[in-house]
Amino acid sequence: GPLSERRLMDVRLGELPAWLATCDISAQGLLGGVRKAWSSYHDKYINVRRGGPAGISMLLAGYCLLSYGWNYQHI
C-alpha cells in the first residue's frame, strides 16, 4: 500500500527516511506512537491466556538496561 499507511515492520530499509518524513512528529503524534507500541507489546507478550514470567521479565530486563544507561557516568 502507500508508504504513509504501512507499519514500521513492513517498511523496507531503503524507504526508511521517506517513511519517517510521513509520520506525525508533534507531541500528540509521538505520544500516540508510544501508546501504540506499548499496547502492541502488552497484547503480544503479557496479555495472553496462559502468560508466564517471560513477558514481564523482558520488561524488567529492559528497565535494568535503561537504569544502567542512566547510571553510566557515575560508575
Add this chain to the structure above:
Amino acid sequence: MNLSFFDQFASPSLMGIPLIIIATMFPTLLLIPQDNRWINNRLSTIQSWLLHMITKQLMIPLNKKGHKWSLILMSLMTLLLTINLLGLLPYTFTPTTQLSMNMALAFPLWMATLLTGLRNQPSISLGHLLPEGTPTPLIPALILIETTSLLIRPLALGVRLTANLTAGHLLIQLISTATVALLPIMPTVSILTSLILLLLTILEIAVAMIQAYVFVLLLSLYLQENI
C-alpha cells in the same frame, strides 16, 4: 571511601531528566489493567487475587465509612510494593530511599486521618490521648506522652521506610564489595561471604514487602481510631 557508598542514593540524571521520575512511573507499566471479563488471563487473575487478599486483610477491621479509604490505601500499598521490589534489581534506583518522598507520602495521609477524627468526632479522638484505667496522679504526664507519640507518627512512618530500605541497600553493597575484594585473596572466605549475600538478598525481598505492608497497616490503624 565511605562517601562513595552513599552515591547510590543520589538520583542520576541524563540530559536533565533525573532517573527518579522514570523509576516512579515505571511501576504503572507492570500493573495489568483489569477488564471485567468472567475469566481473565493467568497474569491478570494472579494480580487480582493478590489485590483482593491484601484488601480484605487490611480493610476488614475498618467500619463502613473507613472503606471509602480502600482505594487510596490499596494504590499506596501497590506503589510501595512495586517500588521496593524493583529497587532490588541491579542498577535500578529506589525512590523510597529518599526521605523527602516518604515524608511526602506519610505526612499528608496521617494529617488526613487526624483531621477526619477531629472534625467528625472530636471528643472521641481526643479521648484516645488517655488510656483507660490510668491512676489519677499520672494523668497529666500521660497526656503529654500520648500527644508526643501522636505527633511523632508521621515522622516515624517516613523514617521507618527510608531507614529500612537504605540500610538494606547499603548492606548489600558493602557485602558484595567484600565478596569481590576477597575473591583473589581467600576464595573460601569469599564463598562464605557470598552465602551471606544470598541470605541477605532473601531478607531484602522480605523486608521490601513487609515495609510496604506495615506502612499501610499503620495508616489504617490510625484511621480506625479516628473514623
